[in-house]
Amino acid sequence: MTSDWTEGYVVDVGYEAGFQRLLAPSLIDLVLAVRGVRPVLHGRPFTYLELGCGQGFTTNLLAAANPHGQFRGVDFNPGHMVAARELAQAAGIGNATFSADSFAEFLEADTPGFDMIGLHGVWSWISEENRRLVVDIVARKLKLGGVLYMSYNCLPGWAAMIPLRRLVAEQGRALPGPTPARARRMREMFARLGELDARYLQANPAAAARLADLRRRSVPYLAHEYLNRDWHADTFADVMRDLGPARLSWVGSARLSDHAGELSQRAEDYLGSIEDTVFRETARDVLVNQAFRHDVFVRGPLPLSEAARKETLATTRLTLAAPPPEAEGPGKAILDALASGPQPLDRLLEQSDLAALLTLVAQGAVLPAEEADAGRRAATDRFNAVVLDRALDLDDPPALASPVLGSGVALSRLERVFLLGRRRGVADLGQFAWDQLSAIAPALAEERPFEALGGTRDSLAARAQAFTTVWLPALERLGVG
Secondary structure, X not given: OOOHHHOOOOOOOOOOOOOOHHHOHHHHHHHHHHOOEOOOOOOOOEEEEEEOOOOOHHXXXXXXXXXXXXEEEEOOOHHHHHHHHHHHXXXXXXXXXXXXXOHHHHHHOOOOOEEEEEEEOHHHHOOHHHHHHHHHHHHHHEEEEEEEEEEEEEOOOOHHHHHHHHHHHHHHHHOOOOHHHHHHHHHHHHHHHXXXXXXXXXXXXXXXXXXXXXXXXXXXHHHHHHOOOOOOOEOHHHHHHHOHHHOOEEEEEOOHHHHOOOOOHHHHHHHHOOOOHHHHHHHHHHHHOOOEEEEEEEOOOOEOOHHHHHHHHHHOEEEEOOOOOOOOOHHHXXXXXXXXXXXXXXXXXXXXXXXXXXXXXXXXXXXXXXXXXXXXXXXXXXXXXXXXXXXXXXXXXXXXXXXXXXXXXXXXXXXXXXXHHHHOOOOOHHHHHHHHHHHHHHHHOOOOOHHXXXXXXXXXXXXXXXXXXXXXXXXXXXXXX
C-alpha cells in the first residue's frame, strides 16, 4: 500500500535490478577523452554518487570493480536500499554506502563532494519539484571539474507513443487491486488494443511496435513505467534550460555511436554548420528521431592540449569485452588488433577510423581496459560468487563484475547457470542447467517461458557446448570465468 511519502511513485513493486554499463567510470572517461576533454576519474581515487539507484545493483557492481573509488547510492524506496545493503554486505563491498533519502533529505545531508553523479532514467519519472532538487544537488555536491551522466526520455522519438502511454496509464491507475495485479492486467489491455484496428496505431507504426513489445515486459518494468504519477519526455533544449543553475557544459553522449556518423553526409554537413550546441543537438534529435538520450556534462571542462591528447590516447587501453561479433571493413581491423589483448587507443586509430571504433564501443563489443590488480580481482570475485549463487532467483541480476573492464559483463540467465555449474565443478553443464531450470520453470512461466531459457535437454546440451567454446574463453580473459 502506498502513502503520502511516495509522491505518486510506485513503491510496492521493486524496480528491476538491472546493470547500466553507461554509468561505468571507465566509459565516462573514454567519452571525455574522445570529445577532447580531460578525463575526470582515470588513474586516481574518486567519489561517485548514483541518484535514484533502484536496488543498487549497478552501484555495487561498479564499487566491486573499482575498489579505489568511494560509491554512494541514494533511493527513497527503503525496500530498494535494504536489498542494496544486503548485497554489499554479502559481497564484502566496503566502498559503497546506501541511504533511503528523498532528494530533499539528501540535499541537506552532510556529504563530501562527488567527482561523478549519475542518474539513469530518473529525470523522466519525477515531479517538477524533485527535478529542481536534483539540480540543486548537482549544483551543491558535484565538484568543480566533476561529471554528470543523465539519461532520459526525449522528443521527438517518444512523440508517437505519448497518447497511447497516457491511455494505458489512465486505465492502469483506474484498475482495482495492488500494483502487481494492475500491471498484469495492463498486459491484457495491450493485447486488446492491438486487436481493435485502432486508426492511431495504423497511422503510427512505431507506437504499434512499441505496444507489441510491452506485452513481453516484466511486471516491475510496467509498474514503474506506466503507473507512476509523473512522467516526462523532453527536448535537449528543455533539459539544458532546467540544468542551467548547476552551470554545466555538455560534452557528448555516453552512447558513443551518437558521434559515429549515423546520418547521411548531407545531414552531417547541416549539423556541422550549426555553432550553437543546444540548437545543434535538438536538431540532431529530430534528424534521428531520438527517443532516449545519454548525456554527459562537466562542471568546468578542461580542453586537452595537443600534448595531453596524445598522452591520453596512448594511455587509454581498450579490449574485447565479449566474444567478437562478425565485422567487416574498419571494424574488423580493430577486432583483429584486439585479438592478442588490450591495445592503446592511439594504436587502434592507426588500424581504423574513429567512427568504426565508437560503434564497437556503443555495441559493448569493445570497452576500456583497466589494470586488473589483485585488489580488483579479489573484490570482483567475491561479488560474482554472490551473484552466481542467486542465478536461479526470479529477479536475478543480469551481469557480473570484471576487474579488466572496471565494469560489468551482461549474461543471460542460462549463461549464468552454466557458469555457476562450472564454478561448482560440474562436468555436464547441459544436464546441470536442465535440472536447475526445470525446478523453477513453473515460477518462471508467467514472466519468461521455460522454452525461452533453453527448451529441450538436447538444446541445452548444445548451448552448453557453445558456451564452453565461445563465451567461456572471453569471460576468462575478462577475469569473470
